[in-house]
Amino acid sequence: MTLEIIDLSVNVDSKPVLRDINLRVEKGKLTVIMGPNGSGKTSLAYTIMGHPNYKVVKGKIFLEGEDITNKTPDERANKGLFLVFQNPIEIPGINLLSLLTAVLNKKKGKTDLTEPILDLRKKLVVEARMIGLKEELLERDLNVGFSGGEKKRSELLQVKILRPKYVIMDEPDSGLDVDGVRIVADVIREMLSTGASIILITHYPRVLQYIDPHKVVILYKGRIVAKGGKELVEKIDREGYKWLGD
Numbered sequence: 001m002t003l004e005i006i007d008l009s010v011n012v013d014s015k016p017v018l019r020d021i022n023l024r025v026e027k028g029k030l031t032v033i034m035g036p037n038g039s040g041k042t043s044l045a046y047t048i049m050g051h052p053n054y055k056v057v058k059g060k061i062f063l064e065g066e067d068i069t070n071k072t073p074d075e076r077a078n079k080g081l082f083l084v085f086q087n088p089i090e091i092p093g094i095n096l097l098s099l100l101t102a103v104l105n106k107k108k109g110k111t112d113l114t115e116p117i118l119d120l121r122k123k124l125v126v127e128a129r130m131i132g133l134k135e136e137l138l139e140r141d142l143n144v145g146f147s148g149g150e151k152k153r154s155e156l157l158q159v160k161i162l163r164p165k166y167v168i169m170d171e172p173d174s175g176l177d178v179d180g181v182r183i184v185a186d187v188i189r190e191m192l193s194t195g196a197s198i199i200l201i202t203h204y205p206r207v208l209q210y211i212d213p214h215k216v217v218i219l220y221k222g223r224i225v226a227k228g229g230k231e232l233v234e235k236i237d238r239e240g241y242k243w244l245g246d
């Protein structure tokens, strides 16, 4: 039960953004992807989710043994993949309650996606409180006028409610205060304990003070240039990314 990326190269507008990526994400484990700005971390996240602008020119992506390289984002989501966006977009006309109601109804095969779900609101209030998200934001247009920290928390709330099997988190900790970073670590720990696999993309070793990664990979200029364990995080904490050279 894994997500496996084999020999993957990806272009955007004919420009290479990822090259020869090999990565195996074990079930129930935390895989961390680090790397400087522009190294291809978000491109990798989008490619795994099937974003149409990210063209796979070589290689394959397997989810639990099935080749998903050409599947639509919707099909991938149905198989349990979920992306926590680095920069969540504003979506007027939808709020957290209506969005989660729709997704949960769709999962159950309902045709009316607006059908209220018993106790969902109550559950959202409880979970929102745990991650420090104001209750009023449950019914405000999605991400509209949310602060940076509120947007991040809104994404975490979706993870907690939907409980996807494979969660890719693209810098969930950026722009968060100490309490926020600890909440990210709590959500990761909680998801791992339920058997979910997590790919955490992060710039900062901060969040890893609270949680041990199974595997750490460093992306640089679209390639994986180092693989290891926690010692890589410590090296980056001490030395930054300069040692990667050119």
Ligand SMILES: Nc1ncnc2c1ncn2[C@@H]1O[C@H](COP(=O)(O)OP(=O)(O)O)[C@@H](O)[C@H]1O
Pocket (backbone or CB within 6 Å): 012, 013, 017, 035, 036, 037, 038, 039, 040, 041, 042, 043, 044, 053
């Ligand atoms: N949609 C896009 N259009 C044009 N260039 C892109 C696009 N997505 C990524 N790139 C380029 O690919 C490189 C990697 O970007 P990105 O994956 O966002 O890096 P990171 O998330 O590590 O900061 C950058 O040079 C970026 O400009």
Ligand SMILES: [Mg+2]
Pocket (backbone or CB within 6 Å): 041, 042, 043, 086, 170
């Ligand atoms: Mg990024």
